[in-house]
Amino acid sequence: MKKLPINISMVAAEAGVGVGTVSRVLNGSEQVSDATRERVLCTMARLDYRPLRSASSLSKGRTGAVGILVSGITRPSVIARLEGVIDVLNDAGLDAVVLNAQNRTQLDHHLTSLTDQRRVDGIIVISIGIADERVARIKELDIPLVLVDNDVPNLPRVVIDDVEGGKIATDHLLSLGHRRIGFIGDNSDIAIGTLSSENRYLGYLKALGVAGIEPDFELVVRGPHSSNAAVALGSVLLELGKDRPSAIFASSDTMAAGVIKALHQHGLDVPGECAVIGFDNIEISSILDLSTVRQPLLESGTKGASMMVALLNGEIFEPRRVELPLEVIPRGSSLGNQRKLSIVPLGEVRGHHGLHILQRGG
Amino acid sequence: MKKLPINISMVAAEAGVGVGTVSRVLNGSEQVSDATRERVLCTMARLDYRPLRSASSLSKGRTGAVGILVSGITRPSVIARLEGVIDVLNDAGLDAVVLNAQNRTQLDHHLTSLTDQRRVDGIIVISIGIADERVARIKELDIPLVLVDNDVPNLPRVVIDDVEGGKIATDHLLSLGHRRIGFIGDNSDIAIGTLSSENRYLGYLKALGVAGIEPDFELVVRGPHSSNAAVALGSVLLELGKDRPSAIFASSDTMAAGVIKALHQHGLDVPGECAVIGFDNIEISSILDLSTVRQPLLESGTKGASMMVALLNGEIFEPRRVELPLEVIPRGSSLGNQRKLSIVPLGEVRGHHGLHILQRGG
DNA sequence: CTGTTAGCGCGTTCAC
DNA sequence: GTGAACGCGCTAACAG
Numbered sequence: 189m190k191k192l193p194i195n196i197s198m199v200a201a202e203a204g205v206g207v208g209t210v211s212r213v214l215n216g217s218e219q220v221s222d223a224t225r226e227r228v229l230c231t232m233a234r235l236d237y238r239p240l241r242s243a244s245s246l247s248k249g250r251t252g253a254v255g256i257l258v259s260g261i262t263r264p265s266v267i268a269r270l271e272g273v274i275d276v277l278n279d280a281g282l283d284a285v286v287l288n289a290q291n292r293t294q295l296d297h298h299l300t301s302l303t304d305q306r307r308v309d310g311i312i313v314i315s316i317g318i319a320d321e322r323v324a325r326i327k328e329l330d331i332p333l334v335l336v337d338n339d340v341p342n343l344p345r346v347v348i349d350d351v352e353g354g355k356i357a358t359d360h361l362l363s364l365g366h367r368r369i370g371f372i373g374d375n376s377d378i379a380i381g382t383l384s385s386e387n388r389y390l391g392y393l394k395a396l397g398v399a400g401i402e403p404d405f406e407l408v409v410r411g412p413h414s415s416n417a418a419v420a421l422g423s424v425l426l427e428l429g430k431d432r433p434s435a436i437f438a439s440s441d442t443m444a445a446g447v448i449k450a451l452h453q454h455g456l457d458v459p460g461e462c463a464v465i466g467f468d469n470i471e472i473s474s475i476l477d478l479s480t481v482r483q484p485l486l487e488s489g490t491k492g493a494s495m496m497v498a499l500l501n502g503e504i505f506e507p508r509r510v511e512l513p514l515e516v517i518p519r520g521s522s523l524g525n526q527r528k529l530s531i532v533p534l535g536e537v538r539g540h541h542g543l544h545i546l547q548r549g550g
Numbered sequence: 551m552k553k554l555p556i557n558i559s560m561v562a563a564e565a566g567v568g569v570g571t572v573s574r575v576l577n578g579s580e581q582v583s584d585a586t587r588e589r590v591l592c593t594m595a596r597l598d599y600r601p602l603r604s605a606s607s608l609s610k611g612r613t614g615a616v617g618i619l620v621s622g623i624t625r626p627s628v629i630a631r632l633e634g635v636i637d638v639l640n641d642a643g644l645d646a647v648v649l650n651a652q653n654r655t656q657l658d659h660h661l662t663s664l665t666d667q668r669r670v671d672g673i674i675v676i677s678i679g680i681a682d683e684r685v686a687r688i689k690e691l692d693i694p695l696v697l698v699d700n701d702v703p704n705l706p707r708v709v710i711d712d713v714e715g716g717k718i719a720t721d722h723l724l725s726l727g728h729r730r731i732g733f734i735g736d737n738s739d740i741a742i743g744t745l746s747s748e749n750r751y752l753g754y755l756k757a758l759g760v761a762g763i764e765p766d767f768e769l770v771v772r773g774p775h776s777s778n779a780a781v782a783l784g785s786v787l788l789e790l791g792k793d794r795p796s797a798i799f800a801s802s803d804t805m806a807a808g809v810i811k812a813l814h815q816h817g818l819d820v821p822g823e824c825a826v827i828g829f830d831n832i833e834i835s836s837i838l839d840l841s842t843v844r845q846p847l848l849e850s851g852t853k854g855a856s857m858m859v860a861l862l863n864g865e866i867f868e869p870r871r872v873e874l875p876l877e878v879i880p881r882g883s884s885l886g887n888q889r890k891l892s893i894v895p896l897g898e899v900r901g902h903h904g905l906h907i908l909q910r911g912g
Numbered sequence: 913c914t915g916t917t918a919g920c921g922c923g924t925t926c927a928c
Numbered sequence: 929g930t931g932a933a934c935g936c937g938c939t940a941a942c943a944g
Contacts, residue, residue, distance in 0.1 A: 193921090195920090195921055195922080196921060196922060196923095197921080197922095200931090205930075205931080206930065206931035206932065207921095207922080207923095207931085207932085208923085208924075208925090208930070208931060208932075208933095209929085209930060209931075210922095211922060211923055211924080212923095212929095212930090214922085214923095215923080219929060219930085220929070220930085221929060221930090224929080224930080238665075238666040238667060238668060239667060239921080239922075240608070240667070240668055240920085240921055240922075241613070241667045241668060241669045242604050242607035242608045242613055242668075242920090242921085242922095243608050243920070243921035243922045243923090243936095244921080244922055244923075245604035245607075245608075245922095245936095246602070246604045246605050246607075246608050246920090246921080246922075246923095246936050246937065246938085247921080247922045247923045247924080247935085247936055248922085248923070248936090249936075251603065251604055252669075253615075253645070253647070261629065261632070261633050261636065262626075262629055262630065262633055262833075264624075267623065267624055267629055268624065270623070271623050271624055271650060274623070274648055274649075274650050275650060278649060278650070278660070283615070283647045283669060284647060284648050284649075285615070285645045285646065285647055285648075286636055286646050286647075286648045287636075287640060287646075288633060288636050288637060288640065298640070303600070304600045305600060305601060305602075305603045306600060306602055306603060306604075307603045307614075307645060414833075415833060415834075415836075415837050416836070419837075445834070445837045446837065448837075449837050449839075471624075471777060472777075472807070472834050472837075474777075474778070475777050475807045475808065475810075475811050475834075477811075555936095555937090557936090557937055557938085558937060558938060558939095559937080559938095562915095567914075567915080568914060568915035568916065569915085569916085569937095569938080569939090570914070570915060570916075570917095570939085570940080570941095571913090571914060571915075572938095573938065573939060573940085574913095574914090574939095576938085576939095577939080581913060581914085582913070582914085583913060583914090586913080586914080601937080601938075602936085602937055602938075604936090604937085604938095605920095605936070605937035605938045605939090606937080606938055606939075607920095607938090608920050608921065608922090608936090608937080608938075608939090609919085609920055609937080609938045609939040609940080610920090610938085610939065610940095611920075
């Protein structure tokens with residue numbers, strides 16, 4: 189009958205030292221002689237000792253974990269951000285506790301449960317609009333809070349200029365000669381997301397204004413944020429007959445993908461009969477040959493997590509608001525089917541994609 | 551100078567009861583009179599008291615957290631599983647600590663760090679092959695372990711029959727009259743993934759065998775698991791000239807998407823000149839009109855997490871191995887461009903996709 | 913039903 | 929440089 193749970197005092201006893209010394213070794217204190225340190229380390233290994241995180245947490249007053257609040261974890265843009273956050277946190281030795289909220293009720297529930305039990309040292313919120321009262325509550329409890337993809341003043345945050353993004357996307361279509369440009373967005377206000385889509389819409393209007401084009405609100409539709417919904421939304425525009433747009437700006441690549449499908453279903457050539465541009469530059473964009481606006485998704489996560497790490501270390505840092513750059517990525521869905529001209533010799537392609545480990549046969 | 555950290559003894563004092571009673575109220579014990587309970591709850595609210603998770607963890611000997619080990623968190627199939635896991639864990643009041651491993655080194659690092667500090671009560675591993683020694687180590691430490699998408703004997707796990715999946719995918723192509731069928735897979739053995747792709751390949755061979763077709767190993771290629779890599783891999787098959795396959799089975803939809811792009815680049819009609827079928831049925835599959843084999847991804851996560859919850863509650867459950875069903879989803883990439891016939895009246899589409907909240911104008 | 917007490921395992925202060 | 933003692937906030941076992 190072995191009493192498995194080995195604790196610090198057993199190690200101390202075995203090594204013939206005090207618990208304080210073992211603790212010092214554990215936390216890498218300099219005030220331990222090399223000889224003693226070696227002996228302690230050796231004993232720890234021999235006894236197969238491993239410190240209990242919760243005990244250390246209680247003592248230190250820090251959990252060593254960061255809560256990550258996400259809505260609709262399956263959205264490619266959210267995942268890219270999440271990956272960045274997780275990687276940085278893990279590298280910093282912090283646990284990434286992920287909470288997925290499907291609706292506002294769940295969101296509130298998760299937030300309160302997170303703060304009320306002080307399970308985490310800090311909270312990172314990704315692509316979610318948070319009520320002011322919630323923010324106040326968190327500040328009151330003195331829990332560090334970082335926002336990714338949500339531009340709330342006076343809070344550490346990583347953002348992009350969505351208005352500008354919507355403008356350069358529309359400008360791209362305008363520069364190709366399009367005058368009737370449709371907009372497809374999501375119901376940001378209804379869902380628990382941020383105002384990204386609405387801001388991109390504002391950029392769309394701005395670009396039209398600068399170009400001296402009167403916006404036709406018949407060309408503006410919104411719906412749920414999914415490819416399938418976008419298929420139907422796209423159809424709405426395409427069934428306008430003679431009045432249908434010659435180009436469409438979808439506020440995300442996910443929805444742009446649906447638009448392209450709708451175009452195919454209607455037997456329309458892309459971009460011959462209708463050009464398309466999306467937003468985000470996720471993986472499927474290059475597969476679909478979809479023009480888009482690139483935003484540094486992964487980096488938004490790493491930046492945000494870095495801020496959190498700095499906050500937890502009590503470091504002062506500036507700026508507290510980081511804005512990431514945007515860039516139009518022109519592809520076939522707006523430029524034309526140049527992809528057919530762009531077939532790269534296989535050798536080159538292999539090199540690009542690391543196909544040196546290409547295998548043949550079975 | 552307010553001493554914010556309110557603890558259980560302050561609440562007890564304020565409420566005029568003992569700490570034990572407060573603790574009982576906290577843990578929902580039945581052995582408290584309604585009157586007392588009410589008074590305590592009221593005091594807790596008044597003092598804005600919130601229990602410290604780490605203290606409770608130390609006392610109870612349970613962290614209330616479950617570690618989730620993932621590789622390549624951006625893969626759509628992984629995310630769908632992850633979502634299921636997180637939802638169930640959160641519902642059970644457990645923290646989902648997500649670890650993302652890019653390679654075997656990181657994987658080992660994460661595993662040891664998880665177990666060595668006993669940060670979690672249990673570990674769920676998603677779509678990753680684990681070394682026997684690691685498994686032994688975890689069992690030794692008596693930490694519950696559940697595998698999702700990895701069929702290791704004697705361990706609680708949620709799996710599918712990949713061999714059968716590869717077979718029915720290939721059978722589908724055979725039933726359409728194809729005789730020269732290519733296979734595109736990933737380097738399962740080299741990466742840290744499971745043997746899914748290889749098993750699907752075995753199913754492919756099996757189907758060919760049953761059909762009396764001699765496999766042509768020139769039609770079998772493998773490479774990294776990404777759409778871009780699959781474009782190049784697809785090109786390898788397509789550039790066989792007269793000998794190119796009339797159909798291709800890609801071991802995942804992600805790779806199948808690349809194959810379709812390769813076909814477009816080569817100016818080949820899908821499925822007229824080459825049919826395609828993938829595996830997984832992720833979101834982009836329906837957008838690409840890609841035939842595929844559906845596996846219940848979300849459910850694999852919820853099932854796995856449920857098993858973990860049961861394990862943590864000390865419940866005995868059977869079976870310890872859950873196999874989820876597979877199903878061929880035939881679409882345009884193999885059946886032909888029936889999508890042009892399948893344009894659904896807008897009204898119906900709206901109904902299907904919840905477009906009742908469709909908005910117009912801006 | 914309720915109050916009291918003894919740990920849970922580790923960090924940190926204080927003397928030596 | 930090192931050991932001993934105390935405290936972190938809570939739970940559980942016991943006594944009443």
